[in-house]
Amino acid sequence: MATLTRPRTAPAHASPKGKVRSRDGLWAAFFLAPQVIGLIVFLVVPLGFALVLAFMKWDGLGNQSWVGFDNFAAQLGDPEFGRAVWNTVKIALITVPIGLSLAVLIAVGLNSIKGGNFYRVLYFMPVVTSSVAVALIWQVILANDENGVLNTSLKNWFGITAPDWLGSPQWVVVSIAVVTIWSSLGLNVVIFMAGLQTIPPQVFEAARIDGASPVQIFRRVTLPLLSPTIFFSTIVAVISSLQAFDLIYVLVDPKDNEGAQTIVFRVFELGFQKFEFGMSSAASILLLLLTLIVTLVQFAAQKRFVHYDS
């Protein structure tokens, strides 16, 4: 680092302001260089390349040609892509509202008892566990054979013949949602607990003195004051749900069950199994557009539902 240490040679009569400025530009460049160069090389260039690829037909070897919007048209007209979009949306529609509602309730509960940290640790354990391990554990629990503890227990104890959770295209969506909720619940709980702690206790005190019931306090005080945190978590949860891959890919092999084929799986399959790079890029850009639209809609909706302190 010695080469970067500039001797202070500025003569006394030079304009100090101009000197400092030009030097600051260099320092800024130096401090920013690693992240900015990395951003350009590993994000901006590949993103530009993806945009170009989406309008090309290319198998990764020699043959490449411009095809205009054909890749997009092909994906949008492909019933398999439509099914992937529908599966993705279904999983998000179950996971996000149920997962976040449970997390809010648990966070409010934990905030109002002593010894909450013990539970907090318990609920957080799946968050630090790799999604591959989570998927494997649940694969064994949900298996539809004599080793699947859930279905065998339901049968032995209650005489219920349960569905094939991972094998049926309808139920697999529910299974994916349940496992996703289980693995992300703890993170949302601690985020909401942190959000609750930013609310001044006097607010609750005042509501209690005015004779509000716990349910009224929850609906009229807690929820509105927590709404900025809920909004932020909803955005994050929706995006990660639309882009989910690891857990699903290990839990159910999407090749065996069309219900587990999501948009990201299509991108992966087209790119890395069929080597149709143009199609894969087009599908991924459609996913990006879906993400952007859904996020913008949420930002538009927040004006009605989110309460900000003035």
Next chain:
Amino acid sequence: MRTRQVALHVSLTVGGLLMLFPFVWMLLTSFKGTHQMLNNPTDWLPSPWLPQNYVEVLTGSTILGAFWNSFYIAVVNVALTLLTSAMAAYAFARIKFRGSGALFVLFLATQMVPPQVTIVPLYLMLAKFGWVDSHMSLIVPTIVNPFAVFLLRQFIRAVPVELEEAARIDGANRWTIFWRIVLPNIKPGLGAMGIIAFLAAWNSYFFPLIFLNTPELFTVPMLLATYAKQFGAIDYGLILAASSIAVVPTLIAFLIGQRKIINSMAASGLGGR
């Protein structure tokens, strides 16, 4: 009031048991022998307790090597991520330069892009670099971390400017100020971000799946998934023994540092507010 507390504890405990059950089931099943799996699969306790699955995983797979791979990849990745994002964060927080605001917004905007959009071009590019089927593909690209830049910028802004000015009057340059004054004062931020980045690197599966082919190079999640695909349909006990070996060290580390880990993740979820 008392009954409410009791009811709360009861429902939170029931929920907690549901959270715990899969882990317990994993450990119990991993000690069951093939004979028990075939004849009494839903017996809760193993009888007898057999370590054979563990012996088989430890001798029949490269899981110990995978631990080392995961560990050193995560450590190098986290160290470089923290250093470079703290540098960028310092520039954004403390140096006035033209285009600072626009560049920062661009940084944050790239967070919206799903990794799947850039994965095909990234693969083709890294193949040119000779980084495919090499740990470089896991260590280097994820150093670019706009979220870390954002979070550390928040921490740097909270450091009193007077500290830096005093050092500058004493003749320190920007790098000395950054290294001697700023970094020591944002240790909690570096710790929090370090934990988040370490967990992300440690548990990452998508990148190893795309970039690695050689089993000796596999990280723990990659090895686990491959091993399960090989033996999964045949022997659940084996798979859960492998899962236990992968999961238990992480959980022990988590229990030791739980307060700091949970608070870091909570802070990240609030967007560093």
